[in-house]
Amino acid sequence: MLKKMCLTLCLTAFLAWAQDDEFDDSDFVSAGNSAATEASSESGSKSGDEFEDAEDSYVSRSQKEDMEARKKFEEDQRADEYANSLRRRDWLKDRLVLEIGMGSRMPFMGETGMGMGFGAGFEYITRWHIGAYASFGFLPKGTDTDFDDIELEGGTGYKVGLNYYLFPKNPLHLGLSVSYGTVYFDHNVKPEDGVRPLIKVNGVQFDALITYLTNEWYYLQFSFGMYYSPELSKKDESNPSLRWTDKRQEALESAVVNEDGMSKTGIVFGIAIGYALPELFPDDTEKRRREREKERERSGR
Numbered sequence: 001m002l003k004k005m006c007l008t009l010c011l012t013a014f015l016a017w018a019q020d021d022e023f024d025d026s027d028f029v030s031a032g033n034s035a036a037t038e039a040s041s042e043s044g045s046k047s048g049d050e051f052e053d054a055e056d057s058y059v060s061r062s063q064k065e066d067m068e069a070r071k072k073f074e075e076d077q078r079a080d081e082y083a084n085s086l087r088r089r090d091w092l093k094d095r096l097v098l099e100i101g102m103g104s105r106m107p108f109m110g111e112t113g114m115g116m117g118f119g120a121g122f123e124y125i126t127r128w129h130i131g132a133y134a135s136f137g138f139l140p141k142g143t144d145t146d147f148d149d150i151e152l153e154g155g156t157g158y159k160v161g162l163n164y165y166l167f168p169k170n171p172l173h174l175g176l177s178v179s180y181g182t183v184y185f186d187h188n189v190k191p192e193d194g195v196r197p198l199i200k201v202n203g204v205q206f207d208a209l210i211t212y213l214t215n216e217w218y219y220l221q222f223s224f225g226m227y228y229s230p231e232l233s234k235k236d237e238s239n240p241s242l243r244w245t246d247k248r249q250e251a252l253e254s255a256v257v258n259e260d261g262m263s264k265t266g267i268v269f270g271i272a273i274g275y276a277l278p279e280l281f282p283d284d285t286e287k288r289r290r291e292r293e294k295e296r297e298r299s300g301r
Contacts, residue, residue, distance in 0.1 A: 090168045095125040096277045097219050103270020107135045107159030110185035113145050131163040150191050153198040157182025175209035183227035188256045203229030219274035232264035
């Protein structure tokens, strides 16, 4: 009986010892695994957060730069549209035009054989749509269309004046003009040594204008009007279309077919083309384009 009790106690002690060792090992392993797992989890979580923060920072910075570039582009577009709208409202503001043409504005007209002079001039149109212009022209020497052995004398003329333009919103501008200078000539004169002299008169001229002008360099103008020459209304030697034939009798002879001399009024017309010099006087759109070009050069883009 005593042996059985001793054996039972020994077996119980052995089992208790064995259970304590197994518990301790598993607990150690379990604790170690748990700590490692927790450390690994913390480390992974920390690295993942840092990567996500860096990625979010990069994406937001890229998006911000893209938004700023798009915003600047839209501002430039709006500025261009605004500049264009300004120019569409006023094609005539501060324009310098170089012109060449024929007829009454470049600078005179006439009859019998050569109806128009050839000339060149310039015009500056202010922001109030009033343009000041001047022209100088010549009439080349020619041959009478009816008599081959008779020549027509040549000459020069000038014209200065003011123009006022209407409808600045439209590329076609109607206008009014008043000018002074050489207004008319006549070759219908008795020949002298085989040459018909040129009778050239000065006076005032009034014209209606039809002009094509935009912000580009193109310029085209038609004019139609009337001249008035006070010197042709005189009945003395100051009238170039009359001459004295007998000073003792003070009789007057007409130098032209009309016995009363040239008419002091008459209808005239002309045509001119020109170059509007957009580089010297750029419009608002061109100014904006030049500013952007300078900005790109400074930034090296």
